[in-house]
Amino acid sequence: xxNFSRKxxxxxxxxxxLVMAARAFSTPLSAAEKFFREPPWxxxxxxxxxxxxxxxxxxxxxxVDACKTENDVPREAFYFRTWVERYILxxxxxxxxxxxxxGLDGYLPPxxxxxxxxxxxxxxxxxxxxxxxxxxxxxxxxxxxxxxxVILVDRKYCIGCRYCxxxxxxxxxxxxxxxxxxxxxxxxYHRIKKGLKTACVEVCPTGARMFGDLSDPKSAxxxxxxxxxxxxxxxxxxxxxxxxxKGLDKEVR
Amino acid sequence: xxxxxxxxxxAVIFAAAFAGFLVVRTLLVPKSFGKAGHYRADAxxxxxxxxxxxxxxxxxxxxxxxxxxxxxxxxxxSISCESCHGALLAHVENPKSDTRxxxxxxxxxxxxxGHCHARSLSKPGRFPQIxxxxxxxxxxxxxxxxxxxxx
Numbered sequence: 001x002x003n004f005s006r007k008x009x010x011x012x013x014x015x016x017x018l019v020m021a022a023r024a025f026s027t028p029l030s031a032a033e034k035f036f037r038e039p040p041w042x043x044x045x046x047x048x049x050x051x052x053x054x055x056x057x058x059x060x061x062x063x064v065d066a067c068k069t070e071n072d073v074p075r076e077a078f079y080f081r082t083w084v085e086r087y088i089l090x091x092x093x094x095x096x097x098x099x100x101x102x103g104l105d106g107y108l109p110p111x112x113x114x115x116x117x118x119x120x121x122x123x124x125x126x127x128x129x130x131x132x133x134x135x136x137x138x139x140x141x142x143x144x145x146x147x148x149x150v151i152l153v154d155r156k157y158c159i160g161c162r163y164c165x166x167x168x169x170x171x172x173x174x175x176x177x178x179x180x181x182x183x184x185x186x187x188x189y190h191r192i193k194k195g196l197k198t199a200c201v202e203v204c205p206t207g208a209r210m211f212g213d214l215s216d217p218k219s220a221x222x223x224x225x226x227x228x229x230x231x232x233x234x235x236x237x238x239x240x241x242x243x244x245x246k247g248l249d250k251e252v253r
Numbered sequence: 254x255x256x257x258x259x260x261x262x263x264a265v266i267f268a269a270a271f272a273g274f275l276v277v278r279t280l281l282v283p284k285s286f287g288k289a290g291h292y293r294a295d296a297x298x299x300x301x302x303x304x305x306x307x308x309x310x311x312x313x314x315x316x317x318x319x320x321x322x323x324x325x326x327x328x329x330x331s332i333s334c335e336s337c338h339g340a341l342l343a344h345v346e347n348p349k350s351d352t353r354x355x356x357x358x359x360x361x362x363x364x365x366x367g368h369c370h371a372r373s374l375s376k377p378g379r380f381p382q383i384x385x386x387x388x389x390x391x392x393x394x395x396x397x398x399x400x401x402x403x404x
Binding site for chain 2: 055056057058059061062066070087088106109110113119120121142144145146155156157186190193196197202203204205207
């Protein structure tokens with residue numbers, strides 16, 4: 001074999017490094033990379049999004065009541081497609097959260113108001129995630145994301161294994177005591193398909209709840225997404241929620 | 254030669270098992286499964302056809318024009334009729350047969366209006382609130398305040 005001089009080796013190595021670097025920078029994006037960079041609502045019409053303005057919520061729980069009426073959700077406590085939590089932050093750093101019967105029973109005033117630094121209501125519901133953990137874990141394909149971005153549970157196909165209830169980072173699912181399937185917010189699919197508002201948005205007296213078509217750049221929700229300072233819950237979970245909050249405190253989980 | 258027969262036997266068993274798998278698969282997998290994704294596409298339409306209870310904000314004014322126009326000029330203008338009066342699609346579809354009263358009873362009125370207007374340190378400060386125990390405790394709210402034109 002011919003002798004490979006030091007100079008030749010360095011030259012070849014430098015050339016190879018240059019070629020590799022050039023390739024690394026010029027490789028086109030894979031389909032998966034493109035998917036996460038381009039918001040899906042730019043591709044599909046309509047594509048539903050939801051927003052909550054925490055600074056407007058008065059904790060009247062009309063939404064909780066309307067949701068149960070519209071969707072035949074059992075009236076007993078612990079069966080909620082949406083509920084309203086009250087947060088109480090104290091000078092000591094203590095944080096108390098309560099939601100008596102989802103908010104329907106009203107909230108007792110704190111016995112020691114002097115220690116409270118701030119308090120507010122946070123409506124909770126399914127986040128209709130872009131990357132939903134509940135859909136990933138379903139063993140039979142009964143829970144899924146529709147083409148317009150809503151997460152649903154197929155009641156005829158669900159085997160009731162409850163895995164999705166465990167997987168949801170937001171506690172938005174429950175086991176339906178009558179139907180014996182997993183149940184959750186459908187974003188009032190039977191209403192929005194007919195051009196109506198969801199029941200919770202319909203009855204909200206202060207406009208704290210908002211929903212609409214993200215694929216329409218002129219819709220109120222698109223404007224809200226673009227212009228307000230927003231937060232999502234548990235962003236570290238990587239579920240990419242399409243439920244965004246305005247005015248969310250860092251203590252909210 | 255004998256060896257080939259062995260192989261053939263295995264091949265036949267394998268083919269039969271595969272055919273059996275295909276038959277079972279056709280029988281068990283729902284018709285519309287996989288059409289739009291890893292789910293039964295028909296389930297989406299089933300959800301879209303579920304019955305409604307709330308009529309929506311534009312249904313009431315067609316008959317109750319006076320109340321609708323009063324409310325439209327008041328500070329309650331952005332509140333939907335069904336926020337206070339409840340789900341009313343049944344009444345909208347059959348206004349003559351479904352005539353149950355839909356306003357809060359006088360005895361429950363203070364609690365009902367209080368859902369929104371009772372003082373609470375958790376509510377946004379700019380929202381109008383009263384102390385129910387101090388603000389004319391024995392009077393029903395609508396003695397002074399008309400819900401369609403609140404003052």
